[in-house]
Structures are given as structure tokens and as C-alpha cells.
Amino acid sequence: MPRLVMKFGGTSVANVERIANVARHVAREVRAGYDVAVVVSAMSGKTNELVGWVKESDPLYDPAEYDAVVASGEQVTSGLLAVALRRMGLPARSWQGWQVPVETTSGHGSARITAIGGTRIGERFEAAREVAVVAGFQGVHPETGRITTLGRGGSDTSAVALAAALGAERCDIYTDVDGVYTTDPRIVPKAQRLDKVAFEEMLEMASLGAKVLQVRSVELAMVHRVPTYVRSSFDDPDNPNPGTLICDEEDIVENPVVTGIAFSRDEAQITLRRVADKPGVAAAIFGPLAEANVNVDMIIQVVSDDKATTDITFTVPTADYERSRAILDSHKDAIGAQEIEGATDVVKVSAIGVGMRSHAGVASRAFAALAEKGINIRAITTSEIKFSVLIDSAYTELAVRTLHSLYGLDKEA
Amino acid sequence: MPRLVMKFGGTSVANVERIANVARHVAREVRAGYDVAVVVSAMSGKTNELVGWVKESDPLYDPAEYDAVVASGEQVTSGLLAVALRRMGLPARSWQGWQVPVETTSGHGSARITAIGGTRIGERFEAAREVAVVAGFQGVHPETGRITTLGRGGSDTSAVALAAALGAERCDIYTDVDGVYTTDPRIVPKAQRLDKVAFEEMLEMASLGAKVLQVRSVELAMVHRVPTYVRSSFDDPDNPNPGTLICDEEDIVENPVVTGIAFSRDEAQITLRRVADKPGVAAAIFGPLAEANVNVDMIIQVVSDDKATTDITFTVPTADYERSRAILDSHKDAIGAQEIEGATDVVKVSAIGVGMRSHAGVASRAFAALAEKGINIRAITTSEIKFSVLIDSAYTELAVRTLHSLYGLDKEA
Structure with a gap:
């Protein structure tokens, strides 16, 4: 079966109802014949609440403990989405960063992924077509065995890196906008959604202020040539728009001089x-x-x-x-x-x-x-x-x- | 150094301020010369919130996912207490159930502890007198590598089992009451706090409706002969009351005919x-x-x-x-x-x-x-x-x- 990684951010999993909606998006892709790994963020607001407690405990907090506290947010969402998927009759289970494992550097609070073991998830794909619900934003340092986090927006990076590790056909990043625009539509009402954008262009856009994707995730997608879609979780799960494909320059037939x-x-x-x-x-x-x-x-x-x-x-x-x-x-x-x-x-x-x-x-x-x-x-x-x-x-x-x-x-x- | 396990329940860690108070209790025992492991519950109300989300997602939820979600509550508290202890200048780190490891059966939602590895925590005691802050109520199934929970009140059991594994001198269970009473003081104003109660008596009391300790934790304390105190986290951290000692019958000089x-x-x-x-x-x-x-x-x-x-x-x-x-x-x-x-x-x-x-x-x-x-x-x-x-x-x-x-x-x- 071809493999697909889907990623859903905080507003897409803000409550149990939204999580059930995410489950319908996943079910569509399973029906379409994909083995699916879903990467989830914390419910919106949760990460800020957890960070607030850590800072209240000590403004000069230990980053390793910050990671242990903050990573719990994604743990909750991964479990809840697995429950929602199973309710729809789909085999599913949650995976914490340390269970996958997603190995990282020891740079607590802004660790970088060094390796992802895709074997165990792959075995579950093959044995039962079981959907893997992976807690984003987090990993484990292989030497200390401690929980690490990748820094804000790190779930995008988790998703792209997992797509590369699993040899996924593509990575779909679901967000609260329906794609990448020529510029911010709040400033320019005439802004248009792009059908395709080259990795290099997206990298510059992300670096230069467009906040659709984390820079590191675009770098990874470019290096590993993972075709990545930016699309909306607020679309009808049974009839969604394709969003914007971030891909090789050569896959874009006609390049305009300026894309965005x-x-x-x-x-x-x-x-x-x-x-x-x-x-x-x-x-x-x-x-x-x-x-x-x-x-x-x-x-x-x-x-x-x-x-x-x-x-x-x-x-x-x-x-x-x-x-x-x-x-x-x-x-x-x-x-x-x-x-x-x-x-x-x-x-x-x-x-x-x-x-x-x-x-x-x-x-x-x-x-x-x-x-x-x-x-x-x-x-x-x-x-x-x-x-x-x-x-x-x-x-x-x-x-x-x-x-x-x-x-x-x-x-x- | 002699070792001590301290356990704090949900009301004792209800917010950042209460957690700072717990840190002062721990500091007192470190100053008194103990190597300390602290077992913590989730902040009061958090477990109910998490359970509510799971049941809302599916009333017939998968117990393994329930455990992944619910165990996050203790993870948060363990990290926050480690931060608070470090702020006071004490070496400290959090330990999740799977990191210790606390190995359990696969009975998700009400797993039983099968083994606790005390080596790694012991090494940190000896290397740095580092306080181990252990997430209670949770463990890991050694074959599946999945997170398990021990059922309601399981943090008491975590604490006593950890005390046995670490060879602790005693286990102090901090709660919102200052000890074990001859009966419920809300019903009998003339009820008295007991200085000592035999393991067997406490086991009967817990089984017969006194809700101070989980039955399983008393069984473990009895089997492993772990002297266990029930005492109040609301006492002045620098001058607390001793609470009630649960101990061998032979250590109680004069046994009344009826204890409670x-x-x-x-x-x-x-x-x-x-x-x-x-x-x-x-x-x-x-x-x-x-x-x-x-x-x-x-x-x-x-x-x-x-x-x-x-x-x-x-x-x-x-x-x-x-x-x-x-x-x-x-x-x-x-x-x-x-x-x-x-x-x-x-x-x-x-x-x-x-x-x-x-x-x-x-x-x-x-x-x-x-x-x-x-x-x-x-x-x-x-x-x-x-x-x-x-x-x-x-x-x-x-x-x-x-x-x-x-x-x-x-x-x-």
C-alpha cells in the first residue's frame, strides 16, 4: 500500500468535536488505499497553558523539565484521535515520540531530529493497516532517554521527517488556511491561492515571514524531496480542496517570475x-x-x-x-x-x-x-x-x- | 544515605503555588539527610478532565488509549515539581513510569506493578543526591512498550512499590488529612488520630470503606514491610506533624481491642x-x-x-x-x-x-x-x-x- 502522512495543527484538534472531524479526513485517505500516519499538535491553547505553569514555577526553568511538561499536550491529542478513529471502526493506535522512536539531539526546547525508526509503525501497517497517530513536536534523546521537544511549530517538522522515514508518497499539512497564497490575503484581498510552489520558494517565504509552515520542515521536505501539501482541515472531509503542493521546481510547468x-x-x-x-x-x-x-x-x-x-x-x-x-x-x-x-x-x-x-x-x-x-x-x-x-x-x-x-x-x- | 519515598496527591499539587509548597516539604527531608524520591499525582481535577475527553470521544474507548491520555496528568506534575525543586537549588529530575521503568501487567486502566527498576534512580542518588520526581499512577508494559495506568488512587501503590524497590527507610503518603483516624471525624467529632496502626488493621480499614489509602498500596506495604506514614501536606513544611505510622503489629506497644x-x-x-x-x-x-x-x-x-x-x-x-x-x-x-x-x-x-x-x-x-x-x-x-x-x-x-x-x-x- 502507498503510505501517507497527514498532520493536523492545534486549531484542527481544538476539542473532541474537531478531533472527530480529523478522524473523518483520515478515514477518507484510508478508504482511498493509503496506509496513514497522522501527526498531531496539542489542542489549541494547551501548550500555552503548560508553558505558563512552567514559567510560573521558575522563570529560569530547566529546559528538560519544560519538555517533559509541554510534550504532554501532544500525548493527549494522539490518544484522543486514536479513540475517535477506532470508534469509526478503523484500527488505530497512538505513538509517543519515544515509542516510535523519534530520536533527537539533546537540545531541549529546540531539539533537532537525528533519526526516526519507521520499522514498528511499518509493521503495524502491514499486519493490520493500523493508522499510526503520532504525537508531534516531540522526540527522545537516545542517550539520556529523556523527552525532547522541537520548538514551536515543530509538529510540521515531525510530519515531514516521518514522511521521509516511512517513504510516504506525500505529506499533507492540514491547517486553518486552505493553502499557500501569493501574499497575506488579510492585506491584499486580491491574493491568490497557489496550486504549486517550489521547495526553494517556500523556504524563502517561510524564512521571510509567511507563517504557513515552519522553516525547518520545508528544509527537510526539500532535502528528502517529500511532496508536501498545505490544505485546510475545515474543508468537508468527504470533498476537500487539494490545497497547495510544495514540490520540485521541475514539477511546475510554468514558473512565473515572482511567485509570492x-x-x-x-x-x-x-x-x-x-x-x-x-x-x-x-x-x-x-x-x-x-x-x-x-x-x-x-x-x-x-x-x-x-x-x-x-x-x-x-x-x-x-x-x-x-x-x-x-x-x-x-x-x-x-x-x-x-x-x-x-x-x-x-x-x-x-x-x-x-x-x-x-x-x-x-x-x-x-x-x-x-x-x-x-x-x-x-x-x-x-x-x-x-x-x-x-x-x-x-x-x-x-x-x-x-x-x-x-x-x-x-x-x- | 538512607532513602525516603514521599507521595503527594492531587490536592497537594493542585496548582503551582501548592507544588512550591511540596518542594519545601521535600527540601526538609533532603536537609535531614535523606535521598528522596517523590511520587506525584495529577493536579486535582486534571484526571477528571482527561477522562471526560476520552469518554466524550467514545464511551466504549480503548483502555490503552485511555492510559496514554490520562497518564499525561502525572507527567505534567512531575516536571513542574522538578522545576520547583531546582529553583530551590536542589538537584532534581522528573521520571515518567516508562523511564524508571515501572513495569506492569497489560491490564490497561487497572494494571498491576510487576517490577520496578530502582537502579537508575539509585545511581542519580549516589552521583548527585538528585531528587527523583516520579509520575505516579503509571507504568509501562514491558512487551508492548505502551503506557499503562494502575487505576484510581494508584499513586499510593506507585509510592509504596517504589519504596520497596529502592529499599527506602519509609514511605510518607502526604494527603489532605493529617493521619488515620479511629473513624470518620465528620461523623464522630470525638474521633482521634492514631499514632500507629498495624498493616493488617489498615488493610481492613481500607477495604471496609476508610478512603485514606488504596487497598493495594497497603497490601504492598504489608508484604514488603515498608513503614508508611499518612500525613498532611497542609502542615507547615518546616514543622510538620508526624501523622499516622502504618507498621508491623509488633512495633505497636499496646494494642487496643478495637483500633477503628x-x-x-x-x-x-x-x-x-x-x-x-x-x-x-x-x-x-x-x-x-x-x-x-x-x-x-x-x-x-x-x-x-x-x-x-x-x-x-x-x-x-x-x-x-x-x-x-x-x-x-x-x-x-x-x-x-x-x-x-x-x-x-x-x-x-x-x-x-x-x-x-x-x-x-x-x-x-x-x-x-x-x-x-x-x-x-x-x-x-x-x-x-x-x-x-x-x-x-x-x-x-x-x-x-x-x-x-x-x-x-x-x-x-
């Missing part, structure tokens, strides 16, 4: 003015930030008007902004900057498309269109399949809509 | 009138009930006034009353009874004491005292260290108080 527009408000800008333009200055700036685990993005360096110094601009996650300023202040002498400026009211808007590889001048059309609307560009970065501009956050909607129209992504009325 | 008065409202009476007094009739009555797993108690047989037939009276748990009547009705011909009567408004009142072994006439004094109060005795059973009378439930309080006074158990004013 993403944006991230989680950016802060830091500018160092009149830095002495000498060797080693970049190391003096970025070394201490790297040591403090600050993720620096969009680095731009331009020679100052005095020709002897240089201005350096870069972005950091908003959450790290204050800390980054403090680090730079404490290294001010070594850096030798005359001034350190910053802004948090900025947004990074990005256009993504594998079609950019074969088209020149894609970005420059954007710069012209944004300038025409009076939008000032603070910084630009480009890569093979995307470009990003940093602008004042007040212009977010205008910029996203402008680029969405410019690249022909608007839905026809 | 227990009562159980969970009894129903069934009487078969004018049963033909011939061989095999008992089998015809009790065989079908045994097959249906009805626990029959207090069997009395008296010859009827016609001398040719016999009346048979016995009790069953109230929950099994209707079912038992139906079973007997369907076997009426084989039994040959003229009439089947029953009553559910009855109560079993028992007096327990190892001192009965060496004193004659203990029960007959009770019969006289009850008759004097106009209390009609429906049935009597006696054993070496207890006797029970079945009476109308309206007389429960009067009968308990009468016996409590009769045997000198009243607290002095």
Missing part, C-alpha cells in the same frame, strides 16, 4: 555612521553580535560622503534590538563609529520566485514602482530567487500591494 | 427466600455472579421457618445491584427460590483491631449495644481482626458513634 510577496515586521535596523574604513572593522561589529547569538540580516555598507569612513547598516530581529544596541555600545571604541542609530518601525518586504534566475531586472522594476509611490527604501538585499527591501513600516500595505500588482499576482475580479 | 470503626455505604443487600436446601444451590447462585465479576460479600444462610428450605442473604457493591438482580432473575429456575428481595438503603459498619485475636466476646458486646439503641442488624460477618454488621443506612451515624464509644475510642473532652 512576503513581509516581516520582526526587523529592526541599526546603522553605524562614519566607521573607520579599515580592515577588521566588520569583525569588530559582527563578532560580538554573533557570540551573543544575534541573527544579523541585510548588511549594507556604503562609503560616507567624507570618503574616508563608511556607513554600515544591518537588521536584527526586533526581540534582539535592545540587546544588540547595548553590545555595540560596549564595543564602541573597538568599532570606532561616530554614531550608532537605530529604528524599529521598519518592515522587510520580499518578492520570491525561482523565475528570477532567468529574468534580469526583476528587482529594479520594483525599486521604480516603490519610488513612484513615494516609498523610501532603507536597505536592499538580493539573492538568486528573491529580493528584499527594508522600508518604513507605515508603508507596509502599500508596498505589498504595489509589488503584488506589479508582478501580475492579483486575482482577476 | 469503618463504614461503607457502597453496599446493597440481596435476600433469596425459601431456597430448596439441597447440594449445589450455592453454586447456582454465586456461580453466575462470579462470572459477571460481581464481588459478593457477607454471605449468610439460615434455615427457613418451614425447616425444608433456606434463606440466603448477601451483599454486593451498590453499583452492581441492578445487574445482580437481573442475573439472579434469569437463573431463578435453576436456583429455585420462591422470592428474591433486595435493599440498597443499607450500610456496613465494621470494627477493626488486631487485639480481637486475644479477646473473646468483642462482637457480642456490639450486638447488645446496637440492640439497646433499637438498631436492627440485617447481617453479621466476622474475621480474626474485625467484625461487620449490615444495618439500615438511616442508623449509620448512631451505630458508628455507639461502637466508637463502646470500645473507648472517644477523644477526651
